[in-house]
Amino acid sequence: xxxxxxxxxxxxxxxxxxxxxxxxxxxxxxxxxxxxxxxxxxxxxxxxxxxxxxxxxxxxxxxxxxxxxxxxxxxxxxxxxxxxxxxxxxxxxxxxxxxxxxxxxxxxxxxxxxxxxxxxxxxxxxxxxxxxxxxxxxxxxxxxxxxxxxxxxxxxxxxxxxxxxxxxxxxxxxxxxxxxxxxxxxxxxxxxxxxxxxxxxxxxxxxxxxxxxxxxxxxxxxxxxxxxxxxxxxxxxxxxxxxxxxxxxxxxxxxxxxxxxxxxxxxxxxxxxxxxxxxxxxxxxxxxxxxxxxxxxxxxx
Amino acid sequence: xxxxxxxxxxxxxxxxxxxxxxxxxxxxxxxxxxxxxxxxxxxxxxxxxxxxxxxxxxxxxxxxxxxxxxxxxxxxxxxxxxxxxxxxxxxxxxxxxxxxxxxxxxxxxxxxxxxxxxxxxxxxxxxxxxxxxxxxxxxxxxxxxxxxxxxxxxxxxxxxxxxxxxxxxxxxxxxxxxxxxxxxxxxxxxxxxxxxxxxxxxxxxxxxxxxxxxxxxxxxxxxxxxxxxxxxxxxxxxxxxxxxxxxxxxxxxxxxxxxxxxxxxxxxxxxxxxxxxxxxxxxxxxxxxxxxxxxxxxxxxxxxxxxxxxxxxxxxxxxxxxxxxxxxxxxxxxxxxxxxxxxxxxxxxxxxxxxxxxxxxxxxxxxxxxxxxxxxxxxxxxxxxxxxxxxxxxxxxxxxxxxxxxxxxxxxxxxxxxxxxxxxxxxxx
Ligand SMILES: Nc1nc2c(ncn2[C@@H]2O[C@H](COP(=O)(O)OP(=O)(O)O)[C@@H](O)[C@H]2O)c(=O)[nH]1
Ligand SMILES: [Mg+2]
Numbered sequence: 001x002x003x004x005x006x007x008x009x010x011x012x013x014x015x016x017x018x019x020x021x022x023x024x025x026x027x028x029x030x031x032x033x034x035x036x037x038x039x040x041x042x043x044x045x046x047x048x049x050x051x052x053x054x055x056x057x058x059x060x061x062x063x064x065x066x067x068x069x070x071x072x073x074x075x076x077x078x079x080x081x082x083x084x085x086x087x088x089x090x091x092x093x094x095x096x097x098x099x100x101x102x103x104x105x106x107x108x109x110x111x112x113x114x115x116x117x118x119x120x121x122x123x124x125x126x127x128x129x130x131x132x133x134x135x136x137x138x139x140x141x142x143x144x145x146x147x148x149x150x151x152x153x154x155x156x157x158x159x160x161x162x163x164x165x166x167x168x169x170x171x172x173x174x175x176x177x178x179x180x181x182x183x184x185x186x187x188x189x190x191x192x193x194x195x196x197x198x199x200x201x202x203x204x205x206x207x208x209x210x211x212x213x214x215x216x217x218x219x220x221x222x223x224x225x226x227x228x229x230x231x232x233x234x235x236x237x238x239x240x241x242x243x244x245x246x247x248x249x250x251x252x253x254x255x256x257x258x259x260x261x262x263x264x265x266x267x268x269x270x271x272x273x274x275x276x277x278x279x280x281x282x283x284x285x286x287x288x289x290x291x292x293x294x295x296x297x298x299x300x301x
Numbered sequence: 302x303x304x305x306x307x308x309x310x311x312x313x314x315x316x317x318x319x320x321x322x323x324x325x326x327x328x329x330x331x332x333x334x335x336x337x338x339x340x341x342x343x344x345x346x347x348x349x350x351x352x353x354x355x356x357x358x359x360x361x362x363x364x365x366x367x368x369x370x371x372x373x374x375x376x377x378x379x380x381x382x383x384x385x386x387x388x389x390x391x392x393x394x395x396x397x398x399x400x401x402x403x404x405x406x407x408x409x410x411x412x413x414x415x416x417x418x419x420x421x422x423x424x425x426x427x428x429x430x431x432x433x434x435x436x437x438x439x440x441x442x443x444x445x446x447x448x449x450x451x452x453x454x455x456x457x458x459x460x461x462x463x464x465x466x467x468x469x470x471x472x473x474x475x476x477x478x479x480x481x482x483x484x485x486x487x488x489x490x491x492x493x494x495x496x497x498x499x500x501x502x503x504x505x506x507x508x509x510x511x512x513x514x515x516x517x518x519x520x521x522x523x524x525x526x527x528x529x530x531x532x533x534x535x536x537x538x539x540x541x542x543x544x545x546x547x548x549x550x551x552x553x554x555x556x557x558x559x560x561x562x563x564x565x566x567x568x569x570x571x572x573x574x575x576x577x578x579x580x581x582x583x584x585x586x587x588x589x590x591x592x593x594x595x596x597x598x599x600x601x602x603x604x605x606x607x608x609x610x611x612x613x614x615x616x617x618x619x620x621x622x623x624x625x626x627x628x629x630x631x632x633x634x635x636x637x638x639x640x641x642x643x644x645x646x647x648x649x650x651x652x653x654x655x656x657x658x659x660x661x662x663x664x665x666x667x668x669x670x671x672x673x674x675x676x677x678x679x680x681x682x683x684x685x686x687x688x689x690x691x692x693x694x695x696x697x698x699x700x701x702x703x704x705x706x707x708x709x710x711x712x713x714x715x716x717x718x719x720x721x722x723x724x725x726x727x728x729x730x
Contacts (some may be wrong), residue, residue: 004533004597004598005528006319006599007318007319007320008320008399009316009318011319012320012601013601014560014601015599015601017601021541021542021558021601022655023529024542025541025542025614025655049588049589049590050558051544051558052544052603053544053546053548053550053554053587054545054554055546055548058443095467101532101557114321137390137392138392141389142392144389144390145387161387163387164723165413165414165416165417165638165726166417166723167416167420167421167714167726168421168709168714169560169709169711170653170712171719172532172652172714172722172723174650187390188392188401190392190399192310192394196312196315196316199312200312200316231587248435268310268312269309272309
């Protein structure tokens with residue numbers, strides 16, 4: 001008998017497409033969380049593939065912390081215009097102005113945790129019942145426990161000890177009114193898979209991912225980009241370095257890496273020899289051993 | 302340390318790698334975490350910051366060694382209690398293959414997790430402590446692997462360093478296991494003597510066990526042939542979603558999106574849509590990257606037909622001369638996943654392929670004693686982690702194959718109508 005073989009990346013792609021279609025079929029009002037970062041760019045590509053030649057049947061939504069890299073926002077708007085997709089933006093600043101959230105104190109107050117409040121409010125505002133996220137299990141140890149279909153109660157909370165078992169290709173999206181799901185089609189992808197996919201699909205990514213000169217400050221071992229949202233401490237000063245970013249998030253907690261990689265192949269070689277996880281550059285995860293688990297329980301991505 | 306390992310990656314080769322999903326089983330302290338840690342470490346899937354973090358915690362807790370289980374035990378409660386509660390997924394790749402490990406806890410109260418991990422696995426590693434030999438847990442884990450139709454099992458006889466790497470110990474355990482496994486249906490069973498702690502026969506050949514002529518564990522994982530495990534004979538295409546672009550350009554386009562769960566589909570093939578029974582011909586197999594000459598498992602594609610027939614989610618495209626079974630009365634092996642017992646005559650929501658229906662439990666035939674593999678007919682309460690055989694009747698017919706024939710058209714889950722929890726995992730007989 002002839003045997004048929006699908007390469008691992010094609011299998012991961014097929015799995016992610018399956019998940020997206022499953023969500024479109026099982027839920028009334030899904031949304032795709034889109035930040036302009038590499039994972040969400042891959043997600044959009046997969047969504048296009050899943051529903052072609054039709055447009056994908058859900059809007060994109062960005063929860064804007066206000067602490068963005070300008071390049072990421074420009075890229076986002078450009079991409080949305082090209083896609084002709086519907087983008088919803090909700091601002092953490094609005095949640096703060098309405099008194100629903102409060103900025104942290106300190107030299108680099110992160111709005112990362114605050115996104116949860118804005119996100120949950122937006123989910124309620126639009127009555128979204130499923131939100132796609134680009135989270136991967138290889139990113140972080142609490143994420144390694146995530147399901148593809150991750151149930152959230154009416155408070156948006158994740159209950160990691162009480163998750164629904166997921167078997168075979170059978171995904172259970174049943175829920176009570178007011179509850180919703182987070183869905184992670186890239187669960188089984190690794191950082192390397194994402195980069196290889198971007199390269200093989202020739203996807204555009206923000207130039208933040210490529211080498212550039214930037215003023216940074218070194219704080220607790222992380223290289224933080226100069227911005228209005230960071231207050232220098234006594235002996236700190238900005239200095240120019242040749243850097244790039246491995247992840248693109250809130251400016252106050254996304255660290256740069258020193259790199260001269262100016263094309264995808266160089267990035268791939270860098271990822272292959274990296275001795276730090278990509279989240280190793282994120283100050284928000286360093287806060288405690290269970291920082292991610294705690295944020296996720298509250299309703300974080 | 303493995304700093305000399307070639308750091309460069311060849312993207313062309315990377316794209317050509319295939320994928321092996323495996324699950325690990327063994328009782329507590331058999332060395333699962335140590336083994337996984339070693340595979341991850343030697344394949345460079347553990348990063349310095351992760352290593353630093355677990356080193357720091359190990360020291361803080363006064364452990365004399367780096368506790369690799371901290372890597373897989375991702376939840377606070379797991380770390381606090383020092384046990385694995387939930388399935389954790391781990392990833393690593395060698396130049397040959399990418400691997401997905403589902404690391405499942407070994408305790409009997411976590412049978413449901415092992416079943417979950419096993420449901421998508423191509424291969425299972427079953428760990429046996431060389432000092433203890435084949436024990437009840439080994440039998441249970443093997444039974445689950447067999448029930449879930451994992452085609453390849455590698456029995457790793459671990460801690461060989463503690464029995465002086467003696468060949469007789471290995472051979473005795475191998476024989477004991479074979480005697481027991483003759484009752485199971487696992488087509489490919491291999492035995493490897495290892496020391497997860499010291500690395501013997503994991504990645505590198507053991508110098509301490511020159512008598513062992515087989516492959517190392519990693520070599521076996523890289524080379525075991527899984528391409529023929531999928532069913533490429535019986536064509537099955539459960540329709541997941543109907544694509545109608547409603548744009549001027551694709552005004553009349555009507556595509557059936559889904560994943561091929563069996564067999565091979567080609568343009569021109571005569572197909573029958575179930576349940577309607579209407580037949581048509583495949584016009585095209587669409588993807589955004591162009592039309593395909595064929596589609597096979599586990600591809601996600603969109604099929605268009607020559608004629609317009611009424612098809613919706615939950616229907617199935619098959620070939621006229623090879624149709625699945627079609628019935629409302631279905632016999633299942635069920636593994637119970639929930640604290641709330643199965644209710645005899647109770648009603649549940651059932652999901653099978655892309656179809657959802659309701660069902661009633663007509664009969665509990667027997668319960669398995671999963672340690673002795675005996676059927677228990679006088680006690681038919683099915684509670685958490687129990688495995689038994691049941692008969693159900695569904696509100697509308699299912700189109701199914703036996704689980705032995707096709708994992709994906711032969712499996713179902715039961716859902717509690719009130720809590721919406723997934724309470725049962727069923728394999729159709
Ligand atoms: N001597 C020896 N000890 C081992 C070996 N593999 C694991 N161990 C030890 O056995 C204990 C339990 O191992 P662990 O990996 O946590 O087992 P798990 O409960 O199956 O995950 C630890 O103290 C390990 O160091 C081995 O091959 N030889
Ligand atoms: Mg363990």
